[in-house]
Amino acid sequence: MSAEECRFWLLDINYEVVGHEPEVWLWGITDDGKRVLLLDRGYWPYFYAVLKEDAEPKAVAERIKTISPLIVSAEPVDRRYFGRPVKAVKVVCKDPEELEKIAKKVAKLEGVKECLEDDIRYSMSYLIDKGLRPCGWHVAKVKPVEPPKPSPQVDAVYEVLEGPVAVEGHELPALRLLAFYMVAYSPRGSPRPKENPVVVITALTGEGERKTFVADGEDDKPV
Incomplete structure (x- = not known):
């Protein structure tokens, strides 16, 4: 099916894990009052391993990749921690529910000082990184898909292909209060x-x- 644009007012967000892979579930209301569920399968959870000053970032990143098959990537990055520049490795994983366990193992590796952001809720991280606003209007390119089981009580279910992004709009949808x-x-x-x-x-x-x-x-x- 071809892509279409969906403008929706974000009501709520949660996530499900299917086969160790996460799906962000965005619950919303469209311009014409339809209840919709948008599934975003393209966002991976991550955390940062802050390195010791004498550590070699590439070598540490390679060691991190061997920790778990659920690690998608481990890439050296430059970050600031309380205003100070630090060397770190961004560790991207498949399963948000395994993130803290993996971070604890990574923290014990040689050259790693500590791990950060592994305790941020996956759905909250998604909102922050995407710049989304609960109770606000958003636009996404989507395609219709079959609803998950058990079937949610919505008018349509879509898979996110691009976005979503926040857009201006102060009008309220047809809310059930x-x-x-x-x-x-x-x-x-x-x-x-x-x-x-x-x-x-x-x-x-x-x-x-x-x-x-x-x-x-x-x-x-x-x-």
């Missing part, structure tokens, strides 16, 4: 979730529909 307020009862002190019941919950939708749920005495199961 739900606000609620709850009252918990405690005869003494602050309510405790495991001990004290929720006696009233009031919910209000974006269309103005309001409903109140009241507990039967101290039994909050109906609520």
Whole structure:
């Protein structure tokens, strides 16, 4: 199928790992109010191995590549750490869930001083590197694909071919809104979730529909 442009308002982001390879899942709403899921399979997790001053970057990079088959690449780079120039190796891996384990092994190698950025959440790293804004408009080149299993409750699923990039736009999409307020009862002190019941919950939708749920005495199961 040919590529098409998708303009969407980013609602949420998460990721899945399939066969040790990550997929970023971007949940959004298009201009015409459709719920969409964009799958980006082109972003790899990474961390930096900061080297000791007397270390040879290329030699350390070659040693790092032997640590795990999940390492995609290890390339010497120049970085600044608290304003000071340092020699480092950028280590790109396949599986974000294995990143910290690999970083711990790399940190023990000769010539490595410490590893950094291995504790940054994969989806957060994606947002930062791509310059994306949750609750903002974005554009990506995509192609329609079959939905993953179990099938998500969206109108369309796309694979990202290029982008996404943030674009200007201050209008809100057709959001489904739900606000609620709850009252918990405690005869003494602050309510405790495991001990004290929720006696009233009031919910209000974006269309103005309001409903109140009241507990039967101290039994909050109906609520």
